[in-house]
Amino acid sequence: MRILEMNYEFPPVGGGGGKATEDLATELSKLGHSIRVLTARQGSNLPRLETSAGLEVERIFAFRRQRDRCSVWEMIGFILMAVPAGLRTVRTFRPDAIHVHFAVPTGFAAWLVATLSGTPYVLTAHLGDVPGGTPEQTDKFFRVIKPLTRPIWHGAAAVTAVSSFVARLARDAYGLEAIVIPNGVDIEKSPAVPRAPERTVKLIFAGRMVAQKNLEWGLQRLAAVKDRNWTLDLFGDGPSKAALERHCAVLGLSDRVAFHGWVTPEEVDLAMSCSDILFMPSLSEGLSLVAINALAHGLALACSRIDGFADVLVENENGLSAPLDDPSGFEHALARLLDDRDQLFRMKLASRAKAAAFDRRSIAARYEQVLRSAASHTHGRK
CATH class of the missing domain: 3.40.50.2000 (Glycogen Phosphorylase B;)
Incomplete structure (x- = not known):
């Protein structure tokens, strides 16, 4: 399969969610799949295009200033820049499926790319992208934007969550049964x-x-x-x-x-x-x-x-x-x-x-099954 991995952060930028994306993409590449990663660039030292460990990584300008954190305005900047970049990648790379990490902000961009291109996507929720996940940080935020996020979740060919807790939060917020697939480690x-x-x-x-x-x-x-x-x-x-x-x-x-x-x-x-x-x-x-x-x-x-x-x-x-x-x-x-x-x-x-x-090898095999099933979809879930 050709798989486009989208995440607003990817090593060396960001935290655990970005590292989990890198680990999974590496293992999927070892399974014989062609992997392209679309993420944000931070600073001037990171290359715009890079091939490493079997992955093709494209880092787009997205207004991000710091490696360890991303403001709401910088997230909006990523969405604005990731939509045209994602559409261009779909035309040239022709992925069978898009794998989206974080419903917010990556999900907004991926949903638009999928809607305009007809490419199915799998959404993986990590925690802070789900209402109630980090209430001390995002409760006020989700009171405003939650209605806008519903199409992201219901448009996915499949929804996965990194833990049973995150899956429960997604069910409570959106009425969806997420497939629990944990992060993996070597x-x-x-x-x-x-x-x-x-x-x-x-x-x-x-x-x-x-x-x-x-x-x-x-x-x-x-x-x-x-x-x-x-x-x-x-x-x-x-x-x-x-x-x-x-x-x-x-x-x-x-x-x-x-x-x-x-x-x-x-x-x-x-x-x-x-x-x-x-x-x-x-x-x-x-x-x-x-x-x-x-x-x-x-x-x-x-x-x-x-x-x-x-x-x-x-x-x-x-x-x-x-x-x-x-x-x-x-x-x-x-x-x-x-x-x-x-x-x-x-x-x-x-x-x-x-x-x-x-073990991240068995975790990658589980994602492989979900992505293969998603690739058979010609449009998002209703």
């Missing part, structure tokens, strides 16, 4: 047996530093267990970074917590291979690619008890969690992980075993 990139915890337990966070990640609250919980022997490495950037650095100083954690800024996925992999616990006190998650990556590296999970982690965390088996309204419970969970090295190692082994369910 489980062969890390040893089958993770390293045993050492005297100093190493925690790690990777992602955008935004309100959704709830890091200020999480650092307060760590401050309550600073009598234990631990360190925390934070990888990522975002609008909350400077405030978090100040918060660490106030809490007396500056000697324990290291801010590494925006780094490559390879650098995150290297850090995970030397870590013990993934620290994610998030307010909301779809299916965190970072969490799946942590499973592959054999990290125990210390997470907030939210629906977005239900597919990766088995309580008391490969990690511990607590509700967001129970700060003392979260502190108790951290203390349990830090106090018992043998239990922590058992949880690390359980995470590595659980990673097999997210």
Whole structure:
């Protein structure tokens, strides 16, 4: 098949959704499909056209200024630029199907391209593109635009969601039954047996530093267990970074917590291979690619008890969690992980075993079936 992958962000631009697109596109290429990626360009250093790992990537000018975040106006800019670029790509590449990541903003452009060209598309929802997914960021936004998004969802030949939580949100908002296909990870990139915890337990966070990640609250919980022997490495950037650095100083954690800024996925992999616990006190998650990556590296999970982690965390088996309204419970969970090295190692082994369910080769095969079915459609769903 010829498949056009559309996403408003793609590595090295963006976060986990872009990396998931890259991983999937790479695996689909290995299965013998011809893959073209249409995405936004940021800065002047990225090439407009690139062939890498069997993929043809086109980066279009779309007003994007920063790698780690995209404003509403920049999303609108992407839509305006992606429609003509998408139509041109359909004429020259002649895809059998379009695979669209994020209903907003990519879905707007893809729906117009599909409507004007007659090319069927598959929509994959990640979290923030669904009403209720990240209420702290998008509730006001969706109150205004939700009626405009309905054609995007109902025009798709198929709808997929990266987790059962995101699928439920889509059903509640649009009355559609999404096919749950999780993000995938290369489980062969890390040893089958993770390293045993050492005297100093190493925690790690990777992602955008935004309100959704709830890091200020999480650092307060760590401050309550600073009598234990631990360190925390934070990888990522975002609008909350400077405030978090100040918060660490106030809490007396500056000697324990290291801010590494925006780094490559390879650098995150290297850090995970030397870590013990993934620290994610998030307010909301779809299916965190970072969490799946942590499973592959054999990290125990210390997470907030939210629906977005239900597919990766088995309580008391490969990690511990607590509700967001129970700060003392979260502190108790951290203390349990830090106090018992043998239990922590058992949880690390359980995470590595659980990673097999997210092998990106089998995930790509599932997407292949959905895309083949979509390619048989001559028009969108009514």
